Structure formats: structure tokens, C-alpha cells
Amino acid sequence: MSAKGQDYYERLTDFMTEFVFPAERDYEEYRAKAGPDDHTVPPIVEDLKKAAKERGLWNLFLPAESGLSNLEYAPLAELTGWSMEIAPEVINCAAPDTGNMETLHLFGTEEQRKQWLEPLLAGEIRSAFAMTEPAVASSDARNIETTMLRDGDDYVINGRKWWITGVADPRCKILIVMGRTNPDAASHQQQSMILVPVDTPGVTVERSLPVFGWQDQHGHCEITFDGVRVPVANLLSEEGSGFAIAQARLGPGRIHHCMRAIGAAERALALMVDRVQKRIAFGKPLAEQGVVREAIAKSRNEIDQTRLLCHKAAWTIDQHGNKSREAQTLVAQIKAVAPQMACDVIDRAIQVHGGMGVCDDVPLARLYGWHRAMRLFDGPDEVHMRTIARAELGREKGPFALAAMQGIN
Structure with missing residues (x-):
């Protein structure tokens, strides 16, 4: 490891030992009492986020924030895998937020970054990425059927997505949705991505899907988009760049x-x-x-x-x-x-x-x-x-x- 990587590794090891592992029982007891349909975050998570911030163990995944290379980050992410339900989130390195933050960092406008990236980096909200669909083999993204058609100053979104991680969590405020904006374009230029606030009319969370019978705290959801209107300014990058x-x-x-x-x-x-x-x-x-x-x-x-x-x-x-x-x-x-x-x-x-x-x-x-x-x-x-x-x-x-x-x- 580099000297910087070694320093982070030692500090994260201490944090995991002193705070994260002892918190696992508290986390599980809260989830057991809340029941599978309650997706509110156990309070211990927010306490641990504050402790992690105080120790500079925050947003380690993003080189622009931490200054760490991917190789330097790898042993740190491995440590969090020991307690995967708690550790990644409390240092603000949990999926799908990490991918969404990287996307906004790379492709968001100044206004989009201010509105959504800044609160995500601060750990104030959570987000989700809506790509997979139940009706098609989404491993080939060219199959995606959700439409995002321009109508004046808006895009109108219609479709159904599922296995959308994080939407059940009440802190989830924004979706990055992938859909078809131009069905007549070349196959790899038909899809685009757009930002959709969760509370937009027409967005309905149908259910949270269990994984082998277990309901995760953040949920993996099926969502319908029925005539959802969002401003053209919510488009990421440009049409066809999905x-x-x-x-x-x-x-x-x-x-x-x-x-x-x-x-x-x-x-x-x-x-x-x-x-x-x-x-x-x-x-x-x-x-x-x-x-x-x-x-x-x-x-x-x-x-x-x-x-x-x-x-x-x-x-x-x-x-x-x-x-x-x-x-x-x-x-x-x-x-x-x-x-x-x-x-x-x-x-x-x-x-x-x-x-x-x-x-x-x-x-x-x-x-x-x-x-x-x-x-x-x-x-x-x-x-x-x-x-x-x-x-x-x-x-x-x-x-x-x-x-x-x-x-x-």
C-alpha cells in the first residue's frame, strides 16, 4: 500500500473494530422489531455516519473527493465487505449511491450537481438507479422498453422497472432512469438517462422484492412510471448517451x-x-x-x-x-x-x-x-x-x- 492508503487502512480498521462490529447487534434488533415492511434506517447508522465523518472516513470511493486511486481504495472497500449491511453506508460508500454520485460528477450540469450531488456527498439523502425491467432481458440494455419522449419542455416517461435498489428507503429522493428517447436511432443511441425525483406524480413504488426471503432495509423495488413528466433540464448529458x-x-x-x-x-x-x-x-x-x-x-x-x-x-x-x-x-x-x-x-x-x-x-x-x-x-x-x-x-x-x-x- 501507499503511505496514504496504509493510513486510511489503519484508521478504517480501528473504526470497524471500535464502532461498526459492535453496532451490528443494535442494527439487527432494530430491524427485527421494525419488521420486513419498515424500511426506515436504524438510528445507529446515522450515529455511525457522524463518527465516520469526524474521522475523515467519508466518500473514499470517489477520487475527486478522497484523492485515493482505485488500487488504494480496494483494500478499504474489502474491509467494509466484512459488515456489508452497515459499513459501506456509514462511510458513504454504498451502492447505488456511489454509482449515482460518479454519474452526476461526470455528466451532471452545475445545477444538477448542486441539487442532487451535493446532498448525496453529504449523506443527507439517498438515490436509486432504474434500468432493469421485468418484461425484457435487461442484460442486453437495447431491450429496455421504458419510453422517455420529449413533449415541449418536458420528457414524458412510461414504463416499468424492477430490482431498483434503495427506493423503499424514505431517504431516497432521486432516481436516475434509463429509457428510450429515440427508437429510430442506431441501437446504441436510442437510450438516454434522466433525473426523476421520487415524489414526481406518476411514479409508483409497487413493492419491495425480497432476496431469498429477506427484505433489505433499503429495498429492491418494482416501480411504474405512468405519464411521468420531468423538465428537459433533467436530462443527463445529451439524448442517446445512455x-x-x-x-x-x-x-x-x-x-x-x-x-x-x-x-x-x-x-x-x-x-x-x-x-x-x-x-x-x-x-x-x-x-x-x-x-x-x-x-x-x-x-x-x-x-x-x-x-x-x-x-x-x-x-x-x-x-x-x-x-x-x-x-x-x-x-x-x-x-x-x-x-x-x-x-x-x-x-x-x-x-x-x-x-x-x-x-x-x-x-x-x-x-x-x-x-x-x-x-x-x-x-x-x-x-x-x-x-x-x-x-x-x-x-x-x-x-x-x-x-x-x-x-x-
């Missing part, structure tokens, strides 16, 4: 998720190691069973391999930019690798915990549910594997490879 904005937004978001997934896997491994040293079966600790030792060794190998790939992707973004072909391929690689790795490690931890592993006495079941869902959101595994394969098939053979082929062909 795909370009999406790529700029999703690249960092994908790698941030992967950084946190490594932290979640580390916590699962720590729980596994603790469990097998204390539990006796067939006359000896589980830790002395060969199959258990193999599960631990595999988990350590996979976590460390994934971390190195994640850091390589972060370094490549720093060196060549998020839009470079090298960065896009590496982000696809890590997005395909990290969630699967986390699922595998968490599953092994569940197995050695037995019945405890599938209940809420330990966080493993919830960790597994989130990371299994992560294999779908921000692009399913298959889409990322397709990107990786296309890059490999299109790679020009170097002289070394050509020489090696001569003796075979």
Missing part, C-alpha cells in the same frame, strides 16, 4: 462490489476457522478432519487469487481509464470470478456450521443470498464471460505465440 453513461457508471460499481465480496469471503473464512476449532465430531475437532482442512485451504487460495485479480483490475483502471479495453476485460473477469468465489467460500462455512449456518445466528445465510444475487446484478456471469471470450478470441497473436504454433501447424 449507453456511454451506463458504461462509465457500471465499471467502477462492478469492481467496488467485487472488492466488498472479498471482505465478505474473508469473514466467512474467519467464522469457518473459528467453528472448526471448537466443534468436536467423531472424537476430535472438525479442524483435524481432512475434508475440513481442504475446505479451508481452498478458501484461502481462492480469496487470495481473487484479490490479486481485483487489484490488477483496479490498477489497470488507474493507468488506462475505465473505458479502456484492458480495463473493461479485467472488470468483466473480476465480476465473473468474485461473486462465485464468495458463494463457494460462504457455502463451505455454512456446511461446517451445520444448522446454525442456515439461520440468522451467524451472518452466513444472508451473505450467501446477497452474493448469489450478485452473480446476476450489474450483468449476469454469462454476459461477463462472453466479454472475456470475445477479448481472448480477438487478441492478436504475438511473435512468441506464432513461433510456438509453427511446429504444431
Whole structure:
């Protein structure tokens, strides 16, 4: 790590140890009493946000705010993955706000940034990103059917979105909506993005969708847009730029998720190691069973391999930019690798915990549910594997490879 990165790492480690982990029980007790349909934030979160701000642990994800590179941020995001329901938000580094803040920072007008980016950076409001739709395969964004048609000084929006993270939270005030503004344009110039305040007439939150039966505090919602009118001034960038904005937004978001997934896997491994040293079966600790030792060794190998790939992707973004072909391929690689790795490690931890592993006495079941869902959101595994394969098939053979082929062909 750089000296700056090391300093942040030590301070964030202390903050997690002193404040975040002790707050988990308070958070869970509040959520249990509130019930699954209450999406208000537990008060402990706002208390922790104040403590994080006081310690300078705030907006670490955004280089323009923190001065940290992606590579410097990666170990910090990993730490927050140990307590994924609390830690990312209390340092203002939680999705989807991070992606939305990056989008507003890159593409927002001065007025848009003042109205929405500033309160997001201050942690005063939350936001959501409305792209996925129930009626089409949204992994191919060209399928998106929501229309955003110009009518005088307004755009009129009609459509249905779902799995829109964060909308159930009463603090969510703004949506970035992706829809079709020009169906006659080339396929990648038909879509645009526009800012829609949540309280705009015609915006209806139909329901919050559970993930494996669990309702997140912030919610993952289905929303209808019925004749929603917003001013032309709410458009991000220009008509037809939706795909370009999406790529700029999703690249960092994908790698941030992967950084946190490594932290979640580390916590699962720590729980596994603790469990097998204390539990006796067939006359000896589980830790002395060969199959258990193999599960631990595999988990350590996979976590460390994934971390190195994640850091390589972060370094490549720093060196060549998020839009470079090298960065896009590496982000696809890590997005395909990290969630699967986390699922595998968490599953092994569940197995050695037995019945405890599938209940809420330990966080493993919830960790597994989130990371299994992560294999779908921000692009399913298959889409990322397709990107990786296309890059490999299109790679020009170097002289070394050509020489090696001569003796075979």
C-alpha cells in the first residue's frame, strides 16, 4: 500500500473494530422489531455516519473527493465487505449511491450537481438507479422498453422497472432512469438517462422484492412510471448517451462490489476457522478432519487469487481509464470470478456450521443470498464471460505465440 492508503487502512480498521462490529447487534434488533415492511434506517447508522465523518472516513470511493486511486481504495472497500449491511453506508460508500454520485460528477450540469450531488456527498439523502425491467432481458440494455419522449419542455416517461435498489428507503429522493428517447436511432443511441425525483406524480413504488426471503432495509423495488413528466433540464448529458453513461457508471460499481465480496469471503473464512476449532465430531475437532482442512485451504487460495485479480483490475483502471479495453476485460473477469468465489467460500462455512449456518445466528445465510444475487446484478456471469471470450478470441497473436504454433501447424 501507499503511505496514504496504509493510513486510511489503519484508521478504517480501528473504526470497524471500535464502532461498526459492535453496532451490528443494535442494527439487527432494530430491524427485527421494525419488521420486513419498515424500511426506515436504524438510528445507529446515522450515529455511525457522524463518527465516520469526524474521522475523515467519508466518500473514499470517489477520487475527486478522497484523492485515493482505485488500487488504494480496494483494500478499504474489502474491509467494509466484512459488515456489508452497515459499513459501506456509514462511510458513504454504498451502492447505488456511489454509482449515482460518479454519474452526476461526470455528466451532471452545475445545477444538477448542486441539487442532487451535493446532498448525496453529504449523506443527507439517498438515490436509486432504474434500468432493469421485468418484461425484457435487461442484460442486453437495447431491450429496455421504458419510453422517455420529449413533449415541449418536458420528457414524458412510461414504463416499468424492477430490482431498483434503495427506493423503499424514505431517504431516497432521486432516481436516475434509463429509457428510450429515440427508437429510430442506431441501437446504441436510442437510450438516454434522466433525473426523476421520487415524489414526481406518476411514479409508483409497487413493492419491495425480497432476496431469498429477506427484505433489505433499503429495498429492491418494482416501480411504474405512468405519464411521468420531468423538465428537459433533467436530462443527463445529451439524448442517446445512455449507453456511454451506463458504461462509465457500471465499471467502477462492478469492481467496488467485487472488492466488498472479498471482505465478505474473508469473514466467512474467519467464522469457518473459528467453528472448526471448537466443534468436536467423531472424537476430535472438525479442524483435524481432512475434508475440513481442504475446505479451508481452498478458501484461502481462492480469496487470495481473487484479490490479486481485483487489484490488477483496479490498477489497470488507474493507468488506462475505465473505458479502456484492458480495463473493461479485467472488470468483466473480476465480476465473473468474485461473486462465485464468495458463494463457494460462504457455502463451505455454512456446511461446517451445520444448522446454525442456515439461520440468522451467524451472518452466513444472508451473505450467501446477497452474493448469489450478485452473480446476476450489474450483468449476469454469462454476459461477463462472453466479454472475456470475445477479448481472448480477438487478441492478436504475438511473435512468441506464432513461433510456438509453427511446429504444431
